[in-house]
């Protein structure tokens with residue numbers, strides 16, 4: 023069982039992720055109403071938000087240090103924040119500013135941060151081989167750092183998933199594969215894309231542990247991740263963790279979500295993991311409702327500052343588009 | 350007197366209509382891909398097909414491109430005529446082998462005995478902040494690899510006719526639609542993306558370019574969304590007395606070299622406008638075609654206005670700096686005339 027301090031810190035992470043995603047959502051729709059134009063406003067392009075999936079990021083990243091490598095997906099903000107990415111530089115990148123992580127070159131699906139050894143990809147499952155490579159380098163360098171690869175359940179049907187699990191298992195690399203099963207790959211439900219119910223079962227095919235967390239519970243995720251991370255650090259090889267989680271928003275912002283039923287929307291709102299977890303911490307005396315309120319206030323202030331930093335930062339020089347093709 | 354009203358369609362509706370008509374005509378045609386059923390395709394190219402033809406012929410797939418695009422090749426070898434969509438051209442890396450080593454080569458390797466009638470559809474192009482992995486055009490890369498036809502329509506009329514032709518073609522055809530020509534409600538409005546489309550089935554021949562605007566002073570060779578930008582630039586130039594001919598390639602493979610040479614022989618000046626990367630690609634091929642076929646007719650060295658050889662940046666000022674547009678086209682044309 024995590025300490026009360028850890029329980030509160032996970033709550034704090036979940037709160038700042040939720041507020042960050044809600045704030046980006048609002049900013050995204052600026053300039054896009056009444057007529058939605060994906061190219062308009064301060065944040066153009068596609069926007070994939072991770073509200074609902076906070077427990078996965080908070081529970082896993084609680085075990086990581088900044089030298090551990092993390093690879094994420096097209097839906098990367100929750101993981102980036104929980105792994106300690108500077109929120110200001112993240113926000114500035116999303117706003118396309120020169121002060122952003124990639125000086126505006128990457129955007130929200132292509133966040134790269136040397137300070138937290140973080141990377142992500144908009145190509146499904148393609149962050150997984152990179153995670154294997156990070157772990158390979160750690161092994162060669164005799165470091166006990168590990169790599170964690172986050173991916174959606176949709177990615178588990180790509181060749182890269184299977185190849186990465188096999189390679190990591192074969193070479194006994196310190197990788198933790200974390201499957202965020204939010205039941206949907208855009209409009210395609212899990213049961214229409216995947217021949218088995220639980221991706222954690224696929225671990226058996228590669229002779230590695232596969233753990234299923236059925237209910238988006240941050241504490242259960244924390245405990246499973248703790249074991250997998252410890253195993254990876256001591257040279258015990260990779261593990262696969264699958265979490266049944268919820269995507270509270272659309273696949274991307276502006277997604278009409280006609281493929282989802284009213285009952286489903288009601289259900290996921292009802293079981294919102296952040297609300298449930300906060301209630302539990304208060305009910306079990308881990309924190310008071312005043313503590314909770316203070317956490318929300320602190321996160322709101324942090325996000326306010328980050329967004330203000332992003333908005334007030336300058337855009338990169340147009341011709342700087344030609345820089346950084348080669349080292 | 351009754352006024353005859355011409356039916357207007359967006360490009361995406363024109364494409365889905367062509368597919369539906371061919372599915373009605375030929376029971377061996379079916380469609381598969383990610384989010385093409387319930388969602389109707391992220392870019393609407395398969396909207397309404399699931400309702401009309403059911404899940405046996407309109408199949409949502411897992412995110413397993415190597416498997417389902419390879420399966421299209423296999424199905425074609427065994428008598429089906431699959432249309433298979435892969436959302437964004439940027440994603441082809443994960444399944445390229447099935448395309449360029451299999452789909453594209455089997456007819457040749459079999460000494461002409463086997464046909465692979467697959468249509469692969471995908472969205473191309475940027476300009477809306479979708480960054481390095483969702484904005485490329487890449488037709489030049491595919492065109493480099495023998496064995497696939499490549500069509501790149503710019504208008505609703507051509508889109509329907511080229512889709513019909515692609516489905517009836519016995520070769521693999523890569524059908525690439527720019528997001529900006531589709532007439533989607535969530536993209537920047539483009540008046541040229543909605544136009545008259547006849548209700549009956551018709552084909553636009555694969556391999557034939559089309560003069561979208563006649564002119565005597567220079568030829569702008571281009572394709573896809575850049576046709577629209579070039580036409581806008583040509584309107585500007587006309588006000589200054591410069592008459593640009595806009596040649597819409599429509600097909601990359603086979604390239605209509607005759608039409609290119611004929612137009613440049615007439616105007617004696619060539620401007621190639623291309624949203625694809627600059628080097629080793631389409632724009633260079635067009636210039637070579639003109640050097641080989643109209644050398645003595647050239648008044649000026651050909652000019653290329655293309656995407657520079659850099660990954661596509663996210664931030665708006667960076668992306669706009671890289672992207673050819675109306676004003677850049679007009680400026681390049683003026684220079685060519687000066």
Ligand SMILES: Cc1ncc(C[n+]2csc(CCOP(=O)(O)OP(=O)(O)O)c2C)c(N)n1
Nearest residue numbers: 097144145146174175176177206207208440
């Ligand atoms: C190789 C590849 N194929 C298709 C896509 C288009 N695409 C983007 S997100 C997505 C669904 C991903 O689902 P999942 O992996 O479950 O992640 P989620 O979006 O649910 O977080 C698809 C099909 C892509 N980006 N890359």
